[in-house]
Amino acid sequence: MMRIVAGGFHIESSTFTPYISGTADFTVRRGADLAARYPWIADQRFGEDLEWVPIVHAGALPGGVVDRDFYDSWEAEFLTGIERELQSPGGVQGVLLDIHGAASVEGMMDAEGQLAVKLRDLVGPDVRISTSMDLHGNVSPDLFESCDLLTCYRTAPHIDSPETRERAAELLVQALRTDQPIYRARVAVPILLPGEKTSTVVEPGKSLYGMIKPLIADYDLWDAAIWMGFPWADQPRCHGVVVVSGQDQAGVRAAAEELGAAFWRAGTDFDFVGPTAPVEDAITEALNSPQAPFFISDTGDNPGAGGYGDSLALLRPLFAAWVAGPKRPSVLFASLFAPDLAPSLELGQEDVFELFQESDPSQPALPFPALVEKVWDDERAGRCAVLSAVTPVNAQLLESAQLGEVPPTFRVIVTEKRMQYAAEEDFARAGFAEFTDPMTDEPLGVVTVKIGYLEPDLAQASKGWVMALSEGAVNQDLVSLDFRELSHPLLPFDQFAGDPDLAAELLES
DSSP, X not given: OEEEEEEEEEOBBOTTSOOEEOGGGEEEEEHHHHHTTOTHHHHTTTOTTEEEEEEEEEEEOSBSEEOHHHHHHHHHHHHHHHHHHHTSTTOOOEEEEEOOSBOOBTTBSOHHHHHHHHHXXXXXXXXXXXXXXXXXXXXXXXXXXHOSEEEEOOOSSOXXXXXXXXXXXXXXXXXXXXXXXXXXXXXXEOBOOOGGGOOSSSTTHHHHHHTHHHHHHHHTOSEEEEEOOOTTSOOTTOSEEEEEEESOHHHHHHHHHHHHHHHHHHGGGOOOSSOEEOHHHHHHHHHHOSSSSEEEEEGGGOGGGTOOSOOOTTHHHHHHHHHHOSOOOOEEEEEEEOTTXXXXXXXXXXXXXXXXXXXXTTSOOEEEEEEEEEEEEETTTEEEEXXXXXXXXXXXXXXXXXXXXXXXXXXXXXXXXXXXXXXXXXXXXXXXXXXXXXTTSSBOSEEEESOSSOOHHHHHHOSEEEEEOOOSTTOSOGGGSOOOSOOSSOBTTSOOSSOOOOOOEEEEO
């Protein structure tokens, strides 16, 4: 019987937001709860000669730098749990390290790399370590050197995360069942791109990631993976990386260098996955569009990439433009992080609510005259409410409306905890099933989401869409951010006279 321990730490952290991700942000799983994350344990699909031992896993919505005390507590539990299993009968032969790869922790430049070094020191050289990651994670030299196998998602939007975890587990089992050397090669590619330029559903990402399966077959590899790197953390490890593994030393090296060269050649071809516009232009386009629902992405304050979630950079001008008219479609702003306001609201309450930007106190509040239309408790977002605008414009429309007509309104969802409205079920819980206005049963006119590229549910529902290039902690204009620790030279920050050194670093397990 071979024994494999499993667990990890999953968050991507922007170092440009003041938000600190801590205990309240993380879901921690242990035991049977964690085993459910790995369905191959229950059905024994990799064989009955394996014993899987879930230790602990912590995961959170992308956010800011992680509170050091919380991280240290999780790390101590994880490593202590593995040490306990090492000393039990049968010991430990393998570790499934289930991480994102872009965690920023207070006082640490390379959280996952330092974790992997500690893990390798603990288990010794003979225990296999296989790592599952997000393609927007970072593969530092420490992480690469400490893990026998590394793989990551092959899709963005990320629809293959369960498949990637299972692939990492399968590679680990394969490694445990061979006594032959396993080689891995890493190529650092000096490119750093915002996530909204790295979709795998359009070119060049589609073709680049499309190379992986043919390359595996052509070179008889175990795996090949491409990391785009995380663009909103100021750390030297943040850049593109290719990792290839297999048992043919020459093939592993050649495949890694071929894939790295292809990544570099495509570097200047990456562009936004969808239409973009400055904030004012995006608002004008949305309010005047005959298509409904029309989605606006508030890209600079995307909690799904580490944004704070409370920016008024888009909400303020959108509300002003809607009040000024002349066109006033129904608008839903989903959502605004308001930890002080949301818990205090009561159904039917009417007031001029002061919407604050806690992340930037220098910004003036937005007075928002509104009626509390709905209040509910959400497992992820805490106390939530829908504020429905009560404005002079709406009052006039109500007075002049014919019997049975409902005037359009402007609604804002406020949440107690940071939240990203990325799926239809999120909107359904808020009362907007299938993106319809509950007062009219008609499609919402404009839906604003704090997101970058639209996730599948939103993309399927949208009849029109624009990414507003708003300011914030996850600004799409990387060059405008105050980076100080990145490795250089690096696209798009530096000019290259020729091709960079894309020679592979090769290691043997």
